Amino acid sequence: MSLEKAPISYDEHGEDVVGLGAYRVLETFTDAAADTDEAIVEDVRRKMRRALQDYPALAHKTVTIGRLDPDEDVLGRARFWNLLVLYPTDRYTSFQTVYHELAHLAIHIRDQRGEDVPPTSEEFCSIFAIARMPPEFLDEDRIAYLGHPSAPQKEWPEICERALEYRDENGVNSHYIQRAREWLGVDE
Incomplete structure (x- = not known):
């Protein structure tokens, strides 16, 4: 499992986070993707690094990237209770899918903070x-x-x-x- 962190900073009053969260890739994802194409792992890493910049609700959080069950007929899945996103290991994941799955996590966090967002x-x-x-x-x-x-x-x-x-x-x-x-x- 690898962990990548981005710089985290605060506004001038030290309150709101203006930075990025972190992510880690489970070995089950990297091992399965390597069987297909090792570039799939690097592609997901690149997209996660970039997408996290647009989700301030995920700052100070660590998102885990796991392997989507190959029998599932979906492009991605998010498990908000443990900040887990699942992507396929047999094909590339689009930026839109990465943003969508991270949105599920950010919406859940905002809902937990009491914001009026529909988490489902x-x-x-x-x-x-x-x-x-x-x-x-x-x-x-x-x-x-x-x-x-x-x-x-x-x-x-x-x-x-x-x-x-x-x-x-x-x-x-x-x-x-x-x-x-x-x-x-x-x-x-």
């Missing part, structure tokens, strides 16, 4: 994740649990941020998910 909504998680992504990291033609947008890909993060702002302004029952789909141009 996959749609909210996708909106939350895409809103944090630099457009150049969008590497799929769809958004998990939302669909295939017709809006230009470079606009997806801004549209998802607008949907989150709409939710904040109009309440949790504001149909912000439908608004996000509408603004993204997703056919339902």
